[in-house]
Amino acid sequence: MVTIVIDGRKVKAKENSTILENTQELNIDIPTLCFHNDLSSFGACRLCMVEVNTNGKWQLATSCNTPVEDGMEIRTDSDRVQESRKLTAELLYYKYPTTEAVREVARKLGVQTPEEKGEGHDCILCGLCVRTCREIVGVSALTFQDRGRGRDIDEPKIEFDPNSCIGCGSCAYVCPTGYVQMESVGDKRIIWNKVFNMVACKVCGRFFAPEDQLKYISKETNVPFDKLTTCTNCR
Ligand code: SF4
Numbered sequence: 001m002v003t004i005v006i007d008g009r010k011v012k013a014k015e016n017s018t019i020l021e022n023t024q025e026l027n028i029d030i031p032t033l034c035f036h037n038d039l040s041s042f043g044a045c046r047l048c049m050v051e052v053n054t055n056g057k058w059q060l061a062t063s064c065n066t067p068v069e070d071g072m073e074i075r076t077d078s079d080r081v082q083e084s085r086k087l088t089a090e091l092l093y094y095k096y097p098t099t100e101a102v103r104e105v106a107r108k109l110g111v112q113t114p115e116e117k118g119e120g121h122d123c124i125l126c127g128l129c130v131r132t133c134r135e136i137v138g139v140s141a142l143t144f145q146d147r148g149r150g151r152d153i154d155e156p157k158i159e160f161d162p163n164s165c166i167g168c169g170s171c172a173y174v175c176p177t178g179y180v181q182m183e184s185v186g187d188k189r190i191i192w193n194k195v196f197n198m199v200a201c202k203v204c205g206r207f208f209a210p211e212d213q214l215k216y217i218s219k220e221t222n223v224p225f226d227k228l229t230t231c232t233n234c235r
């Protein structure tokens with residue numbers, strides 16, 4: 001354990017934990033868009049800024065991916081922190097004025113968000129879908145195109161690999177903006193423009209999972225495919 005000081009309060013923190021993990025323990029509200037507790041941190045949205053005292057100098061840092069160090073002092077609510085978060089929210093709102101997740105966070109940070117016509121579902125390149133696919137599903141059907149140099153958050157740059165995708169829909173569930181659209185109708189599911197055949201539960205007959213997903217689970221777990229064709233409600 002290490003000792004850190006958050007907003008003047010001395011607390012014990014796990015070694016290698018992030019600032020955000022520790023502020024969450026204290027129920028300190030820090031805005032985030034690209035963070036998920038079950039995924040690695042990415043530091044893309046820059047909304048989770050805090051101030052950290054490093055060698056006597058206060059510097060801004062993203063709380064979601066900055067590990068704590070013994071003796072570290074952190075400010076979560078200084079004027080500088082508030083200004084930084086508001087500026088980031090303004091920039092995001094300027095780029096994605098109709099995307100509700102962005103509007104909501106901008107409003108919370110005091111940005112005026114007049115009503116806009118239309119419904120935006122922009123990709124803000126938060127990377128949640130990419131990390132979910134890789135870290136939770138274990139498939140890596142989504143990657144960042146042109147990662148690093150030349151990366152431009154004006155345009156969606158998520159690359160979809162139809163050969164790897166199993167149609168599980170995890171990316172659609174985790175996407176904060178609704179950019180990933182998934183439609184399941186009858187025995188078909190469409191996601192990222194790929195059509196998947198759905199399997200009907202052998203007990204109740206409800207189409208409950210894509211065939212490719214069950215085949216993938218079968219391969220990974222060595223459980224025969226026909227043992228997986230009962231939905232969770234009927235198991
Ligand atoms: S598609 Fe959605 S989850 Fe994926 S990077 Fe874009 S906004 Fe984030």
Ligand code: FES
Nearest residue numbers: 043045046048064
């Ligand atoms: S939540 Fe930390 S940079 Fe997005």
